[in-house]
Amino acid sequence: MSQPANILINEIDATPRVRDALPGMAENPVLAELMDLPVPAALKPAVAPEAFAHRNFRDDEFWRQIPGYADVDRATFLDWKFQNKHSVTSLDKLAAVLGNLVSPAFLDDVRAGIVRAPMNVRISPYVVALINWADPYRDPLRVQFLPVASTQLPDHPRLTLDSLHEQADAPTPGLTHRYYDKALFLPLDVCPVYCRFCTRSYAIGGDTDTVQKAGLKPDPKRWHSAMAYIASRPEIEDIVVSGGDLYMLPAKHLSTIGHLLLAIPHIRRIRIATKGPAVSPMKILTDEAWTNALFEVANAGRAMGKQVCLHTHFNSPAEITEITRQAMEVLFKGAVTVRNQTVLIRGVNDSVATMTELVRRLSYMNVRPYYVYQHDMVSAVEELRTTVQTNCTIERGVRGSTAGFNTPLNIVDLPGGGGKRDIHSFEHYNRTTGISVYRSPAVHSDLAYLYFDPVDLLPPEGQERWARPAEHQRMIDEAIKAAGLTGMPLAVA
Amino acid sequence: MTFVVGENCIKCKHTDCVEVCPVDCFYEGPNILVIHPDECTDCALCVPECPVNAIFPDFELPEDQKEFLQLNAELATIWPNINKKKDSPSDAEQWKDVPGKRKLLER
Numbered sequence: 001m002s003q004p005a006n007i008l009i010n011e012i013d014a015t016p017r018v019r020d021a022l023p024g025m026a027e028n029p030v031l032a033e034l035m036d037l038p039v040p041a042a043l044k045p046a047v048a049p050e051a052f053a054h055r056n057f058r059d060d061e062f063w064r065q066i067p068g069y070a071d072v073d074r075a076t077f078l079d080w081k082f083q084n085k086h087s088v089t090s091l092d093k094l095a096a097v098l099g100n101l102v103s104p105a106f107l108d109d110v111r112a113g114i115v116r117a118p119m120n121v122r123i124s125p126y127v128v129a130l131i132n133w134a135d136p137y138r139d140p141l142r143v144q145f146l147p148v149a150s151t152q153l154p155d156h157p158r159l160t161l162d163s164l165h166e167q168a169d170a171p172t173p174g175l176t177h178r179y180y181d182k183a184l185f186l187p188l189d190v191c192p193v194y195c196r197f198c199t200r201s202y203a204i205g206g207d208t209d210t211v212q213k214a215g216l217k218p219d220p221k222r223w224h225s226a227m228a229y230i231a232s233r234p235e236i237e238d239i240v241v242s243g244g245d246l247y248m249l250p251a252k253h254l255s256t257i258g259h260l261l262l263a264i265p266h267i268r269r270i271r272i273a274t275k276g277p278a279v280s281p282m283k284i285l286t287d288e289a290w291t292n293a294l295f296e297v298a299n300a301g302r303a304m305g306k307q308v309c310l311h312t313h314f315n316s317p318a319e320i321t322e323i324t325r326q327a328m329e330v331l332f333k334g335a336v337t338v339r340n341q342t343v344l345i346r347g348v349n350d351s352v353a354t355m356t357e358l359v360r361r362l363s364y365m366n367v368r369p370y371y372v373y374q375h376d377m378v379s380a381v382e383e384l385r386t387t388v389q390t391n392c393t394i395e396r397g398v399r400g401s402t403a404g405f406n407t408p409l410n411i412v413d414l415p416g417g418g419g420k421r422d423i424h425s426f427e428h429y430n431r432t433t434g435i436s437v438y439r440s441p442a443v444h445s446d447l448a449y450l451y452f453d454p455v456d457l458l459p460p461e462g463q464e465r466w467a468r469p470a471e472h473q474r475m476i477d478e479a480i481k482a483a484g485l486t487g488m489p490l491a492v493a
Numbered sequence: 494m495t496f497v498v499g500e501n502c503i504k505c506k507h508t509d510c511v512e513v514c515p516v517d518c519f520y521e522g523p524n525i526l527v528i529h530p531d532e533c534t535d536c537a538l539c540v541p542e543c544p545v546n547a548i549f550p551d552f553e554l555p556e557d558q559k560e561f562l563q564l565n566a567e568l569a570t571i572w573p574n575i576n577k578k579k580d581s582p583s584d585a586e587q588w589k590d591v592p593g594k595r596k597l598l599e600r
Contacts, residue, residue: 081516081517081576085516089534188536218537248536250513252513
């Protein structure tokens with residue numbers, strides 16, 4: 001063989017081929033004809049492996065590091081009933097499960113935190129096991145589900161318990177009709193876990209030291225009353241079933257409620273909102289009766305030309321494991337559309353990097369990132385709220401990092417029942433007083449709505465003005481005037 | 494709080510309730526079921542299932558059945574768990590709403 005030919009072969013060998021880009025796929029018959037093709041020269045630098053962190057779903061037996069679950073095998077841990085039955089509902093149970101993983105001082109802090117909390121404690125073993133107990137104060141799951149007294153801040157002076165006015169818009173208990181064509185149906189008031197920041201702390205979970213709940217028990221008579229109202233309103237096409245959480249209803253009730261709603265002619269879209277996949281994803285895998293009931297209702301809807309979707313509530317990439325990925329795959333293969341609604345929480349997901357990773361992770365599992373909510377004005381969780389500015393910054397940073405249909409809408413659900421508005425759509429926003437002014441013409445054309453940033457995140461001048469009650473109304477009047485809405489009544493006076 | 498199985502379950506024991514409990518917190522004695530108060534999530538799903546209306550939230554337990562709060566708590570730690578419905582006793586119907594069943598509770 002001549003010298004020049006050898007050089008030519010070496011040059012060919014050095015050119016990247018498709019087979020180099022896709023190791024392990026050489027035997028794939030569909031790709032076979034591509035394998036020897038040269039890869040066109042790249043215009044962008046190669047991506048570092050860290051950029052693919054969102055595709056790494058932990059698959060270890062992570063629960064074994066918790067003393068209380070050290071002897072729990074995989075099959076038991078994946079049993080949805082185990083998750084329900086062994087949920088941590090008190091400080092004593094938490095201490096027993098964690099053993100020496102946490103200090104007595106931390107448990108004292110939790111004890112004091114529970115006294116002030118508007119929500120019961122209820123944490124699934126799945127979540128308990130994912131918390132980094134070596135640094136619980138900064139763990140994004142601990143922050144969401146377990147209160148500690150030492151980080152608590154005073155409520156904002158303008159806060160009310162049912163900030164979204166769901167009760168005021170309810171013609172019958174557990175049925176809220178605010179938007180023209182949509183209603184919210186709450187069949188029960190228990191959840192697989194209790195989020196500290198629950199926007200329905202007026203009703204959800206049991207009474208606490210600080211809040212007596214409105215109570216929405218799973219009573220078929222109450223359900224029928226809600227159905228009767230829905231049946232009487234032909235403009236309603238959309239139903240959100242939330243709670244409480246249908247994850248806690250047996251399959252037969254899921255089926256009954258689903259079919260009743262589908263049978264009402266003007267109902268076109270049903271959304272089942274559930275925290276379940278974020279905190280107990282194994283139910284989708286091991287509660288076959290429930291998952292099959294969901295498929296059966298979704299399929300019946302599809303046959304009628306109606307949508308039945310699931311809306312989940314993932315807030316942190318740390319909640320998502322291989323168990324989650326498998327559960328979401330089951331739903332995807334069962335043709336159930338899954339969308340996610342995230343709440344923007346200080347210390348959980350209030351950075352562009354974390355939110356981008358969450359969005360990419362959800363997208364990878366075929367869960368569509370739908371909303372990022374500004375944290376509602378909820379009592380006793382002021383340290384979890386953040387500013388409208390933070391939300392705007394995150395929106396700017398995340399948008400453009402992936403496809404538009406997988407990019408969430410960043411919104412604020414306006415206190416006083418104005419509904420969800422684009423976070424950037426304020427008429428006026430004073431970053432010193434933290435007051436933003438919004439309007440919601442399609443809901444109430446003649447009202448102005450206000451959102452208040454948490455006081456501790458304001459510049460000193462703003463904090464100082466909120467420290468003086470006489471200034472409160474003045475700051476609000478200034479904001480209304482600056483918005484050009486002088487004289488317009490406020491939704492929350 | 495917790496939900497409590499009261500007197501009317503005695504000798505009826507239909508077991509419809511155990512099928513809907515999301516945490517399997519029912520325990521079975523010879524002629525009555527009880528609820529484990531530490532496991533009950535207060536979801537109330539069992540209440541409408543009971544054909545003889547024997548289940549109450551603790552704060553609505555009838556005055557003359559207050560002792561069932563303690564009985565449920567005590568017996569749930571002794572008796573075996575039940576999470577699958579079984580056939581009702583053949584004479585369940587005739588014991589429905591019969592007053593004074595408390596003394597017939599078997600341990």
